[in-house]
Amino acid sequence: MKYIDKLRNSGLRPTKQRLQICEVLFNTERTFHFTINELEKKIKDKIDSKISLATIYNTVHAFEKKGYLKQIPVNSNQTYFDTNTTNHHHFYNLKDGKLIDLENSDVGPINIKRKIDGKKIKSIEVLVKLED
Amino acid sequence: MKYIDKLRNSGLRPTKQRLQICEVLFNTERTFHFTINELEKKIKDKIDSKISLATIYNTVHAFEKKGYLKQIPVNSNQTYFDTNTTNHHHFYNLKDGKLIDLENSDVGPINIKRKIDGKKIKSIEVLVKLED
DNA sequence: AATCAGTTTATAATGGTTCTAAACAACTGT
């Protein structure tokens, strides 16, 4: 019920698959980061029916376009997504490829002094790479 | 001559291909950003002989490992490299996928207050996404 | 219920990157 309106209001039909993916992504204590492969595993664990990989991709991209997910820029062969769509920064643990949220109070304001003509700043993202 | 010592000192044999790639990458007025595809085109334009794609990949990765190139984390289906290996930040023009260097004086120091046990900070990179 | 538009799915295609293994080129020691 909780996600039916959210989907309808976004112009997305509340299908069984999308509602199940919503449960996995948004019905959680805390936000989290994931790759499509990790999400696929999570979905398999949480539900008994099967959702095709194509649908997982379609849904993640639909949710990203609607602003319910965002991509995190990291150097990897896989795309990282975040269910935390607020402006925030990240630690990136090179050892295991895991992201950790930095609270804004952990970083302090980023002041970009330079401007590019005819361009607006869409986002400012800090990535702090961690090694042992 | 200029790059022969650089390569030898790095434990890399100064082959014809590596020297040619050095010319394209490092014998320039300014540093620049590139994808492998763009580098391949640049090499084709600058030299008449052909260098195989595998060698371009091998060389770029060898140079990256030696610290003569670095990867820039962006959300893209291609890996972005930078011949500017100093600590600096970037604008990323979403329209055309081009990176622009931000001088450190354009950003001001980034102060990461939080620490992760047993981990060292390897790098801090700011990506400023630009839209129209 | 009939229709329409949107969605799911299995599967194929795409494309950047990496692997393979054979040919080749640079170094070393003599």
Add this chain to the structure above:
DNA sequence: ACAGTTGTTTAGAACCATTATAAACTGATT
């Protein structure tokens, strides 16, 4: 200079995350 050794290049194949395809299906609308 030569032979032996090791590192490098190469064409092509393999890999694999992602996207495209198009037929079956489902939800919304009348």
